[in-house]
Amino acid sequence: MSQSAVLLLNLGSPESTSVPDVKRYLREFLGDERVIDKPAAGFLRRLLVNGIIIPFRAKKSAHAYESVWTPEGSPLVVTSRHTQTKLQARTPLPVELAMNYGNPSIPDALHRLVRQGVDRLLLFPQYPHYAMSSWETVVVKVQREAAKIAPDLKIECVQPYFADADYISALVTSARPYLAQPHDHLLFSYHGIPVRHLTKGDSSHAHCQVVPDCCTTCSPAHATCYKAQVTRTTHEFVRAAGLDPAKWSISFQSRIAGEPWIAPYTDHLFEELPKAGKKRLLVITPAFVTDCLETLEEIRVEGAEQYKEAGGQEFTHIPCLNDQPVWIDFLEQRVRAWQQTGALAFSAGDLVKTR
């Protein structure tokens, strides 16, 4: 008898807020060749990660984590556990959780699934959008680990759901109470990526950053274009929520210095929006399914401070979907559709490129 299961996937956090634990986490994360994509054994990469990024970043990151840490641990991991428990209560299939970096680890989750006799697995990345540095890298890691631990496991994966009507509806429903508040502007702040990753993801090399308005001009390149996908999420949200066209915009946060990242930058907008008379700001962060360091500290703490120093008056971050019932409904529907018909899932290798 076949046994199916679901594996929820996210990025992961350090074990604690201590500087050594944060260094260990950053080394694993930034050692990923799909995140810092310089040749893995190269001098340049070692210099960049171990000589520049980690020494300069670890203390600052540890301090930032301290400001959002909960008694149970990292908000990202704790909330993801709640999501797992709530989804488990809605489906007879085993539901596991794994993080790309740190714990709960992918090998541990696979071992637990194997012990339960699982032979068919649905990967559910908690990322609505494809990016080499998020969606692709976690799927590749599961495939690599499964090849060692459970070579006969049949692995399927949900498609990036950035334009899925039910996902958009969940996002709009959870944002509704905030949209009803008086505000001057809604900023869609997405995690950024280096511009280079966009062009690298376009195997035709003839669309992304080449065609004018590439992200709103239909192209097969969009299957692996993060910027086109976040643009689509935004437009679908705007249409579904009936937003005034003059009252929203897109920006990108969390960049690392060293090369151009996709623009405009969120922190620049926190300076500019008050000067343009946008004094009451709502910020939504749909690249993140779960609130984490990048939303709770970078937006809610740092961003609010920066916006107010620049003359802004009211700043509200709309919480991520987290473990809200609308999100659990979405997960449950997708799992049920997969279980019954295989719908909306496809072979895990389909969007994964050999690097």
Ligand SMILES: C=CC1=C(C)c2cc3[nH]c(cc4nc(cc5[nH]c(cc1n2)c(C)c5CCC(=O)O)C(CCC(=O)O)=C4C)c(C)c3C=C
């Ligand atoms: C939403 C998808 C994400 C993409 C795409 C992504 C790309 C990306 N990130 C970094 C560097 C860092 N990101 C960090 C934290 C972080 N990033 C994501 C998601 C995406 N990253 C999440 C959910 C988190 C939060 C983790 C948590 O524990 O709460 C960090 C660590 C913290 C810090 O020092 O700021 C780094 C570093 C790169 C370089 C990149 C694309 C190339």
Ligand SMILES: [Fe+2]
């Ligand atoms: Fe990140």
Ligand SMILES: [Fe+2]
């Ligand atoms: Fe584009």
